[in-house]
Amino acid sequence: MKRIVLLVLGGLLIACSLEDDPTSPNESSIGTAVNFDRSSMLAHWADAIIQPGYADFLSQLQTLEARATQFTETPSDANLTALQFQWENAYTVWQKISMFEIGPAETINYRLNINIYPSNTDLILRNIQEGSYNLNLSSNRVAKGFPALDYLLFGLAETKNETLAVYSGSQGIPYGNYLLALIADMKALTETVKMGWESGYRDTFVANDGNSATASVDRLVNDFIFYFEKHLRAGKMGIPAGVFSGAVMKQNIEALYHGNYSKHLFLTGLIAVQDFFNGKGYGDAPDGQSFATYITALNAVKEGADLSLLINTQFDQAKTKVATLASFKEELQQQPPIEFLEAYDTVQRLVPLLKVDMVSAMSITIDFVDADGD
Numbered sequence: 001m002k003r004i005v006l007l008v009l010g011g012l013l014i015a016c017s018l019e020d021d022p023t024s025p026n027e028s029s030i031g032t033a034v035n036f037d038r039s040s041m042l043a044h045w046a047d048a049i050i051q052p053g054y055a056d057f058l059s060q061l062q063t064l065e066a067r068a069t070q071f072t073e074t075p076s077d078a079n080l081t082a083l084q085f086q087w088e089n090a091y092t093v094w095q096k097i098s099m100f101e102i103g104p105a106e107t108i109n110y111r112l113n114i115n116i117y118p119s120n121t122d123l124i125l126r127n128i129q130e131g132s133y134n135l136n137l138s139s140n141r142v143a144k145g146f147p148a149l150d151y152l153l154f155g156l157a158e159t160k161n162e163t164l165a166v167y168s169g170s171q172g173i174p175y176g177n178y179l180l181a182l183i184a185d186m187k188a189l190t191e192t193v194k195m196g197w198e199s200g201y202r203d204t205f206v207a208n209d210g211n212s213a214t215a216s217v218d219r220l221v222n223d224f225i226f227y228f229e230k231h232l233r234a235g236k237m238g239i240p241a242g243v244f245s246g247a248v249m250k251q252n253i254e255a256l257y258h259g260n261y262s263k264h265l266f267l268t269g270l271i272a273v274q275d276f277f278n279g280k281g282y283g284d285a286p287d288g289q290s291f292a293t294y295i296t297a298l299n300a301v302k303e304g305a306d307l308s309l310l311i312n313t314q315f316d317q318a319k320t321k322v323a324t325l326a327s328f329k330e331e332l333q334q335q336p337p338i339e340f341l342e343a344y345d346t347v348q349r350l351v352p353l354l355k356v357d358m359v360s361a362m363s364i365t366i367d368f369v370d371a372d373g374d
Contacts, residue, residue: 036297037289038217039209044279044288045220046202052282053097054194060090061187068183072176075168080160084153088261091146095268099227099276102220103205104196111231112141113189117254119147121155128171128178135185144182147256152179155257213365221291222367225354228273233351236266237344240332250332262328267319270347274315291358300361302353307361311353314346321346 067086071079094114101111120142127133127143135144152175157163167175197205208216234244235254242248255261279290292308300307321343325331331340359366 036294038211038215038294039206041279041289041294042206042209042216044281044290045276046197046205048281048285048288049276049279050097050100050282051194051197051202052285053093053100054190054197056283057090057093057097058187058190058194060086060093061183061190064090065180065183065187068176068179072167072172072180075164075172075176077160077164080153080164080167087146087149087153088258091255091261091265092268094146095265096272096282098231098269099224099273100220101227102216102223103201104193106223107196108189108192109138110189110193112138114145114186115147115254116141116145117147117150118252118256119143119145119151121151124148124151124178128174131174131177133178133181135181144185146186147254148182149179150255150257152182153257154259211363213367217362218364221359221362221364224273224276224291225359225366226368228354229351232266232269232273233344233347236262236269237328237340237347240328241337241340241344243341243344248332248335248337250329253328253332256329259329260327263322263325266328267322270315270319270322274312274319277311277315295358295361298361300357302357307353307357311350311358314350314353318343318346318350 064083064086067079067083071083098111098115105111123140123143127140133140133143153163156166156175166172205216208214212218238244240249240252253262254265277290278292279288281287292312296306296308302310325339325343328340331337334340355366
């Protein structure tokens with residue numbers, strides 16, 4: 001079990017080596033040795049957050065499959081409502097685990113296979129009409145996952161009765177078969193990731209507790225920040241708001257066809273990111289070591305204030321600001337969407353806190369290229 005030893009001097013972090021001269025005229029010889037058990041933190045992440053999250057998500061998909069089977073066998077208003085409700089449940093849980101694109105998930109491009117939006121509705125309809133498709137092909141990523149289910153459950157028609165008419169009509173069987181195939185694909189991918197953690201990756205992940213670019217902490221810090229910056233902040237808010245293109249693209253919101261769920265999904269993702277930052281256990285699992293406890297142990301400060309507190313305060317401000325919005329779809333109909341952009345700015349303020357201040361305190365290097373001008 002490896003421990004990282006740092007020297008804390010006047011609230012600043014100074015990496016030291018055995019060759020440091022404690023009598024240097026520019027440094028104090030008085031410091032406090034800080035031991036932080038990275039292996040314990042990794043074990044907490046694996047056992048109390050990541051693996052329980054995957055187990056919950058798989059359970060949600062199993063229920064979704066059961067509801068879809070019931071609906072395709074007996075298309076009715078009640079069965080469609082139950083299926084749509086379970087789609088909401090499963091999509092909500094997805095937001096809690098989407099950030100963990102490491103190990104087995106990275107190997108199979110899990111996130112890209114589950115949640116690319118907007119979906120390609122022409123390709124979805126062509127796959128259904130032809131009845132022959134390979135969901136393992138990367139070209140079909142825009143025709144499967146949650147966004148494709150969003151279209152099939154909420155976007156095929158204007159009303160629920162018209163949607164029922166599709167599934168109960170002469171073309172109902174191909175539509176139903178595709179619906180079931182999409183869910184089976186998501187379930188198989190999730191089983192692969194879950195089994196990967198259980199059959200060896202968990203131990204590899206925890207044992208790799210060093211302090212290098214390939215160590216588990218360094219890699220997950222990068223994955224965590226990449227997810228927050230590119231998928232949560234930009235994907236769910238910045239791109240639809242036209243922050244990077246200069247033109248509002250409301251058709252790019254998550255859960256486009258549902259119409260009133262994108263804000264909920266964003267807030268669920270934001271809360272999940274903050275919970276992970278603080279080491280909150282998944283469900284009933286215990287809390288434990290985290291980014292917050294790590295940088296607190298390092299006495300990391302920014303302009304004289306505790307960095308962990310600053311980050312949590314900004315998370316809270318972002319949640320509050322986004323919560324005051326109407327649905328994303330409604331907000332983006334405004335020209336320009338001023339309140340939506342103001343909420344985006346509160347989310348954006350977390351980027352330098354995480355990507356600059358937190359990683360600097362941990363002596364971790366960002367390993368991905370930033371191309372959006374942040």
